[in-house]
Amino acid sequence: MADENNTVSDLADLKDITGEAPVATGTEATFAPVSSAPLREKEVDAHGRAYATGRRKDAVARVWIKPGSGKVTVNGREQEVYFARPSLRLVINQPFQVADREGSYDVVATVKGGGLSGQAGAVKHGISQALAKFEPELRAAVKAAGFLTRDSRVVERKKYGRAKARRSFQFSKR
Known part of the structure; x- marks a missing residue:
């Protein structure tokens, strides 16, 4: 059985520690969540927004x-x-x-x-x-869908000695 130090002697003891029940599939044991609670909590202000x-x-x-x-x-x-x-x-x-x-x-x-x-x-x-x-x-x-990722592309800054960010000044042979 699992004691205070969370030592495990059997796969069934993992249920007490993790809150998940082991599910045997062939040679490996996978874990099925016991509760369907979301990993994150709802973040709402006092106005319900x-x-x-x-x-x-x-x-x-x-x-x-x-x-x-x-x-x-x-x-x-x-x-x-x-x-x-x-x-x-x-x-x-x-x-x-x-x-x-x-x-x-x-x-x-x-x-x-x-x-x-x-x-x-x-x-x-x-x-x-x-x-x-x-x-x-x-x-x-x-x-x-990729909507949580911030699109970090911004306009490149103008460099000195250049007409724009990368464009050179027009070359004059004479």
Whole structure:
């Protein structure tokens, strides 16, 4: 049996230590979880919202999501007004499509810096992280789609002795 020092004399004793029951399959023993509790806890503020920060290029988005009718507000304006291009609205709604939660969350976002494309990517990153905090079981689906990874590509800086980041000044033979 397992004692205070957590020593194991039999595979059945592992249940007492890990909370998982061993399942014998051929020559190896694998472990099936006893409880279906998520590995992460739900992170919600006093107002019942999940908060996350999203980043893309030079844009930074602060995003709050809460259960609702699917209304998306960016910098105090509707998403159709702020992101006029349909492709940018499509980018913002991708996390909800992957998680199969379209129209079930209200989003309030404030975005600073960068252009519209970078801001849309920042809001998408923030929504993905907030979804993973509000419903931890959705994290696997959102992560598999690659939405939790911050796209770190930024504009390369201009170097001295160069016209731009890499372009040389025009050569003059005479």
